[in-house]
Amino acid sequence: MKHKAGFVNIVGNPNVGKSTLMNQLVGERISIATFKAQTTRHRIMGIVNTDDMQIVFSDTPGVLKPNYKLQESMLAFSESALADADVLLYVTDVVENPEKNMEFLEKVQKMTIPVLLLINKIDCLAPDPNPKGEGSSQTKSQGEGSSQMKLALIVEKWHALLPNAEILPLSAKNKFGVDMLLKRIKELLPESPAFFDKDQLTDKPARFFVSEIIREKILLYYDKEIPYSVEVVVERFKEDERQIHINAVIYVERDSQKGIIIGHQGVALKKVSTEARKSLEKFFDKHIFLEVFVKVDKDWRSSKKELDNFGYNPE
Numbered sequence: 001m002k003h004k005a006g007f008v009n010i011v012g013n014p015n016v017g018k019s020t021l022m023n024q025l026v027g028e029r030i031s032i033a034t035f036k037a038q039t040t041r042h043r044i045m046g047i048v049n050t051d052d053m054q055i056v057f058s059d060t061p062g063v064l065k066p067n068y069k070l071q072e073s074m075l076a077f078s079e080s081a082l083a084d085a086d087v088l089l090y091v092t093d094v095v096e097n098p099e100k101n102m103e104f105l106e107k108v109q110k111m112t113i114p115v116l117l118l119i120n121k122i123d124c125l126a127p128d129p130n131p132k133g134e135g136s137s138q139t140k141s142q143g144e145g146s147s148q149m150k151l152a153l154i155v156e157k158w159h160a161l162l163p164n165a166e167i168l169p170l171s172a173k174n175k176f177g178v179d180m181l182l183k184r185i186k187e188l189l190p191e192s193p194a195f196f197d198k199d200q201l202t203d204k205p206a207r208f209f210v211s212e213i214i215r216e217k218i219l220l221y222y223d224k225e226i227p228y229s230v231e232v233v234v235e236r237f238k239e240d241e242r243q244i245h246i247n248a249v250i251y252v253e254r255d256s257q258k259g260i261i262i263g264h265q266g267v268a269l270k271k272v273s274t275e276a277r278k279s280l281e282k283f284f285d286k287h288i289f290l291e292v293f294v295k296v297d298k299d300w301r302s303s304k305k306e307l308d309n310f311g312y313n314p315e
Contacts, residue, residue, distance in 0.1 A: 004189040006086030021172035022059040
């Protein structure tokens with residue numbers, strides 16, 4: 001039996017659904033997937049194994065023009081995904097301007113490996129099944145035709161920009177088209193032995209997912225700049241057969257941000273800790289003892305030394 005294996009890297013602009021797609025393809029909750037942009041900061045691998053195949057998926061940060069050193073590192077993670085891919089998944093959606101971040105897109109245009117252009121969120125084009133209270137089959141048919149025309153125009157624009165790419169519409173959220181995408185990826189994989197052990201799900205350690213789950217709760221429960229000024233570090237992770245003891249530190253850039261994270265009488269921090277603990281118990285299938293502290297590390301997003309300490313080195 002011939003064995004196939006390869007790296008399938010997922011790139012695209014922020015908030016187009018890359019992490020949701022990654023989680024659907026891998027079948028596990030590997031990447032943070034929230035409604036906020038710039039959620040993914042690292043390059044995260046998720047590994048799918050069968051007897052005759054290994055697919056190494058990589059989720060990457062959304063492509064953007066960096067304003068500080070953290071975003072420079074995030075862009076470097078995305079660009080590194082162009083260098084070692086066997087198959088590239090370029091994700092867009094039905095509302096994005098195709099010419100956004102053309103500098104990155106021009107690099108994709110020059111690639112000689114298979115590129116699958118994925119138009120995500122096609123469910124957003126779905127017509128109202130009963131527009132303005134009308135229920136005739138003619139009205140419904142007109143709505144569906146309008147959606148198909150919109151999608152055809154989007155496909156046409158992308159084909160002009162990436163003429164060598166295969167274009168696949170899908171909805172990662174609703175799992176529509178995901179099985180077809182997975183089938184096509186399997187066809188495109190090169191023959192190769194496995195790169196990782198067959199029982200390995202990801203290249204990241206358990207501590208990484210603890211920090212990501214806590215950071216996800218901060219993204220969900222705080223507004224404006226606060227979530228993007230935060231880094232989470234796991235200082236203690238002690239596991240036995242039945243439970244895990246975790247100490248984590250939330251780093252912020254300002255004393256004022258520390259006060260916001262903690263909240264009045266610690267209510268806000270308690271909410272984050274409680275919700276994170278529930279998600280961690282589901283993730284690890286064990287009882288979790290979680291202690292979370294908040295510390296100030298001024299301007300960490302602009303410090304190369306601190307970014308290296310926090311693991312934002314794409315090398």
